[in-house]
Amino acid sequence: MSTNRRKFIATAATVVAGTAVASAAPLAELDPKYPILHHALFWLKNPGSKEDRDMLVAGVKSLVKIPMIKELRVGVVASTEKRDVVDNSWAVSEVMLFADLASQAAYQSHPIHQQFIKDHSHLWEKVIVYDAIDA
Template sequence: MPSFDRRVLLSGGLAAGVGAVSTATAAEASGAPTLIHHVFFWLKNAGSRADRDQLIAGLKPLRGIEVIQQLHIGVPASTEKRDVVDNSYDVSELMVFKSVEDQKLYQDHPLHLKFVKDCGHLWAKVVVYDSISA
């Protein structure tokens, strides 16, 4: 069995993880709910790299909407195949908002409306999961 120095472990990765947990707990303790807005897109032309790239390019300007705290745009990861993993979508976006009200401001924002107008023809299906901090 390999040996390790517990102090090195604690000063490195594990300590960083504990810090992240502490930060999340502090945010929740402040009483400010966080809203997660996760959207999954299935393209009309499934597997079309050009359409996927166009959709991703259309999502990027949404970063300019001031109420979005974080924005992650992604494609399915090549993770282990398991019954509980659905990687049938083509593109996803995950946004973090401070409140339900901020998410509503995003929905009505001209940049979001432009995205829907310019890119809506690309997708066959969209599924949205919204959640707030518990």
């Protein structure tokens, strides 16, 4: 048997075993209480400015005071592997969880959110928002 054929058989056996284990393992349960996901990505006007980035991060973190937000995560670009499918052109990310669409809509007009926009919009060049609901 050639080396290539042995490698193919070994690889195929590994894939089959991995698939069997993965399909037998239960999927992690998502918390159904907060099915609305709001994800915003911010691009800075001054992308090299750590000071601007830190001011925006602090501003986004201040949104946690809004009672409709059930969970808030704020992040900056991670130094992960460069691949065609990875977009690391943004600077700051926020992920919020809401209990329902009405709460997400109320968040948009909440005075703290409106003040955040007023105080921090000069820092960003672009914002893209992805809203999703558990499927």
